[in-house]
Amino acid sequence: MSDSRIEVPEVVVERLPQYLRALLLLEESRIEVISSQELGALLQVTPAQIRKDFSYFGKFGKQGSGYDVNHLVEQLRQILGLHRTWNVAVVGVGRLGRSIISYPGFQSQGFRVVCAFESSDKLIGQMAGGLLVHDFANFKEVSQSENVNIAIVAVPASAAQDVIDQLVEGGIRAILNYAPKPAIVPSNVKIRNVDPVISLQSMTYHLNNVDQNNGTDC
Amino acid sequence: MSDSRIEVPEVVVERLPQYLRALLLLEESRIEVISSQELGALLQVTPAQIRKDFSYFGKFGKQGSGYDVNHLVEQLRQILGLHRTWNVAVVGVGRLGRSIISYPGFQSQGFRVVCAFESSDKLIGQMAGGLLVHDFANFKEVSQSENVNIAIVAVPASAAQDVIDQLVEGGIRAILNYAPKPAIVPSNVKIRNVDPVISLQSMTYHLNNVDQNNGTDC
């Protein structure tokens, strides 16, 4: 009942889904109890970090033995808000948008793609991945009537900021952005970028600099 | 000519592609000079951070005016190793693997998908996105003869660690992992995970906790 406004660092929030995923795998393997030591080995993080991260939310373990896997899974689901279904809208139904709509990984984790939007006349009114494609101009009305909580953006970079501004205006507070362009949003809106090219480009830096030991030393 | 072994933090390396992308957009807009102030505003980072990040690699600006956009683009390309083409192999040609092969964003940035692999007999020998699908058992030989530098993994979570072990064994040093499972690799191998569900799950945490000001206060 204490005020508990001890700000949780964003890095911690971002690790929770990772912990959850590892624990679900343990559950499948019928492992019932795990220590921070063992979980850390699995995820390549220190046991101290795991315990500290959990401590922001409560006491989930038992001294001497560790964490009950099932219980911890339930707690993490609770914390992350994963006991309910989240309705998702996909904006942009080009090649990428269509594969997002059909991606089975979202549905299976409780993210239901309930509607699709486009600005191109050629696509509005057509079907994409089993969904009717709406005019993006009607985003606010349609998304409200469909109870959309989250938007996934799959439009060209040039359109991304405009589209995202409209999503925010339409009441969206969580955006997964596949457009290769970081967008600016108000601080009460969360956005995550999915950008495989950026990921590749930070790896080529390292590939390029492996001229450390090119055969000349022991 | 000094030894210059001042370790560059990984977070800095990960920001360089972001800077590069923003600069390419500026180039398109025919903007020739930009200050750390302006670039920071664009990317939502502090000017001090931009200057500090660049300082790990050299002096690219001019006091009083700022950075020459074209020159800075060239320097970043150089640093990141983007003046050459990188050959990519895709492992797993299910739905996801096929859309990766056909994704135009890689080719346009100098990442050429040159071969595809599978373990499933049904798919080996078939075509996928214009590429012949090889048996993953032959990964080492085929990838070497095709001069593959980078592998993209699009197999089920259950197969991911095994596949990744074999990639490493086959000489791969950079892996983009689309499997919903973090894998363990030696420290000389770089891996980046693309996991949209994890991204969504850290946003639902925030959506869930917007019970801050629910109408009761000013």
Place this chain on the structure above:
DNA sequence: TAGATTGTTAATCGATTAACAATC
């Protein structure tokens, strides 16, 4: 020259880790 902005050092901030008393 006056104004602006870099490159860099030092100060600050925040996140990770080590250590250990509490306790199962």
Place this chain on the structure above:
DNA sequence: TAGATTGTTAATCGATTAACAATC
């Protein structure tokens, strides 16, 4: 009880930011 592991505090580490001399 003895052994193990948590939850938490304090120490450490590293990254970000502020400040400013150098200089275009």
